[in-house]
Structures are given as C-alpha cells and as structure tokens.
Amino acid sequence: GDSVTQMEGPVTLSEEAFLTINCTYTATGYPSLFWYVQYPGEGLQLLLKATKADDKGSNKGFEATYRKETTSFHLEKGSVQVSDSAVYFCALRPGGGADGLTFGKGTHLIIQP
Amino acid sequence: GAVVSQHPSWVICKSGTSVKIECRSLDFQATTMFWYRQFPKQSLMLMATSNEGSKATYEQGVEKDKFLINHASLTLSTLTVTSAHPEDSSFYICSAWIAGGPMDEQFFGPGTRLTVL
Numbered sequence: 722g723d724s725v726t727q728m729e730g731p732v733t734l735s736e737e738a739f740l741t742i743n744c745t746y747t748a749t750g751y752p753s754l755f756w757y758v759q760y761p762g763e764g765l766q767l768l769l770k771a772t773k774a775d776d777k778g779s780n781k782g783f784e785a786t787y788r789k790e791t792t793s794f795h796l797e798k799g800s801v802q803v804s805d806s807a808v809y810f811c812a813l814r815p816g817g818g819a820d821g822l823t824f825g826k827g828t829h830l831i832i833q834p
Numbered sequence: 835g836a837v838v839s840q841h842p843s844w845v846i847c848k849s850g851t852s853v854k855i856e857c858r859s860l861d862f863q864a865t866t867m868f869w870y871r872q873f874p875k876q877s878l879m880l881m882a883t884s885n886e887g888s889k890a891t892y893e894q895g896v897e898k899d900k901f902l903i904n905h906a907s908l909t910l911s912t913l914t915v916t917s918a919h920p921e922d923s924s925f926y927i928c929s930a931w932i933a934g935g936p937m938d939e940q941f942f943g944p945g946t947r948l949t950v951l
Contacts (some may be wrong), residue, residue, distance in 0.1 A: 725877070746908050755940075762837065764927070765878075765942040810877070821880035821893075822940065829949065 723748040725812045727825035734801055735833055742796040742828050748774040754778075754787050754794040755822065759808045764802075770798075784793070792811035806832045837861055837919040838930050840943035847918055848951055855913045855946045857928030863908035864930035869901075869941065884911050918950045 727744040732739060746754065753772045757765040769778030774789035785800045793812060809823040837860040847853050857867060866885050870878040882903050884890040890903035900922075902914040911930075915922050925947050929940040 724835075759841065762944070764944040765929075767939045774843055800885050819883070819933070821870075821930075822878075822929075823880070824877040826875065826877045 723752070723813060723815055723823045725811050725813055725823055725825035727809075727828055729826065729829050730808075730829035732828055733831045733833060735813070736803055737800045740758075740801045740830070742803075742809055742811075743829070744796065744825060746792050746794065746811075746813050746829050748779040748813055748815060748823075750791075750815060751789075752815050754785070755812045755814065756783070756785055756794070756796050757810040757812060758826075759810065759827075761807075765810065796811045801830075801832050803832045806830055836941045838928065838941045838943040840946050841898055842946060843944065844947040844949075846949045846951065847917050850917055852914055852916045853917075853948060855926055855928075855948075856928070857911045857943055858940070859915070860928045860934055862930075862941075864911075865908070865933035866931045867905060867911040868904045868929045868931070869903060869913050869945070870927045870929070872927060872945070880885060881905075881913075898913075901947045915948065920950060923948055923950045 724747045727733045731766045755770045756768040759765050769780040769785035771778040777786045785796045809825045810821040839858045841856045869881045872878045881896045882890045882892045884905040886908050892898045905911040925943040929942045931940045
C-alpha cells in the first residue's frame with residue numbers, strides 16, 4: 722500500500738538557519754503530495770501542495786518540489802523563524818479530492834532564538 | 835473561511851461506555867468527511883470516509899461496529915466509539931472536503947482527545 726516516510730524529530734535549529742525536512746513516498750500511479758503544519762492546540766493546516774511531477778509548491782517562504790524520479794517531496798526554507806516552530810506532516814493523496822490522505826509520522830521543528 | 839470544528843475537544847470516559855464525537859463544517863457544505871486517528875508520535879491513520887446520506891467506507895482493519903459514523907447532513911458527521919476500551923484512547927481528527935471547490939484540499943478539525951479509563 723501507499724506510505725510516506727519523513728525524518729523523525731525533533732529538529733532543533735537556530736533562527737535564520739536553513740531548513741530541510743526530508744520526505745519520500747511509495748505509491749502506485751501519480752499521487753498528489755502535500756505538506757501540512759500543525760501548531761500547538763490547532764488543527765492541521767495545508768502549507769503547500771504539488772499535484773504532478775516537477776511541480777513546486779510554495780507558501781510562506783517554504784518550498785517543496787515533486788520529484789518522481791526519487792519519489793521525494795522535501796520541504797525547505799531558507800531562513801526559519803521562531804514562529805515556524807510546529808509539527809510538519811508530509812502526506813500523499815492517491816487520486817482525487819474524495820480520497821483520504823496517507824501521512825508521514827510528522828516532524829517536530831523547534832526554532833531557538 | 836473553511837473552518838472545521840470538533841466537539842468535544844477532549845473526553846474521559848469509563849471502559850464500556852460509548853462516546854460521540856461531532857465534526858462540523860462551519861462555513862461550507864462538505865461533500866465528503868474523513869475520520870483519522872493519531873497515536874502518540876505516530877502519523878494520522880485514515881479510519882473511514884463518509885459522504886452525506888450514505889454509509890461510510892471503512893479502511894481495512896477498522897471495526898465498523900465499534901466506530902460508528904453518521905453523516906446526517908452536509909455540515910455534520912459524527913463518530914461514535916461504542917463500548918470503549920483503554921486501547922481506543924487516542925486523538926481523533928476529522929477533515930472535510932468540498933467537491934468542485936476552488937481549493938482542492940481537506941480542511942481539518944482541531945481533534946478530540948479520547949481517554950478511556
């Protein structure tokens with residue numbers, strides 16, 4: 722079945738550091754890929770998405786490129802802020818919007834001032 | 835916009851009792867609602883998919899008689915954990931999706947923490 726693997730946390734960085742959170746997936750066909758962020762006490766929020774190979778999703782300074790050849794969707798940000806501290810989930814959707822999501826385990830990111 | 839609420843946010847119950855969790859889309863009508871379960875330090879696992887007015891579709895390994903899902907309207911889905919036991923303790927999260935909407939994404943509720951004593 723489909724699966725998503727992402728780096729385990731917590732990941733601790735200093736403010737203004739470069740961030741990479743690795744995510745790889747296993748799926749048949751051509752899934753859509755997502756990054757969700759969960760702030761303490763809140764529900765998951767969509768951060769960015771890509772629906773086909775070589776698409777780049779971007780939002781709030783975060784970027785991720787859908788790499789079919791390496792089955793990856795790594796999340797990057799050039800300069801993190803304390804407010805980026807949260808749990809980040811990589812996920813895939815096998816087909817259309819009516820399909821449920823398959824999530825990775827989540828990566829807890831801690832940014833220190 | 836696109837807010838999903840869950841009630842209650844946390845609940846503690848005794849073993850053998852049933853617990854109902856509500857999921858509401860506050861400012862839109864959801865074509866489909868999903869229920870996920872999250873264990874500590876684990877990923878969210880899809881439990882079931884429900885469409886308004888029809889029976890829910892459960893993922894393999896999810897007991898449909900234990901986790902009853904009712905999707906009575908386009909804005910409300912309920913998950914009832916029947917005869918709850920300590921192993922049912924978990925974080926339950928719902929999400930809602932709009933068919934044909936401008937944003938092809940699921941909107942998530944804040945989750946419900948269930949503790950079964």
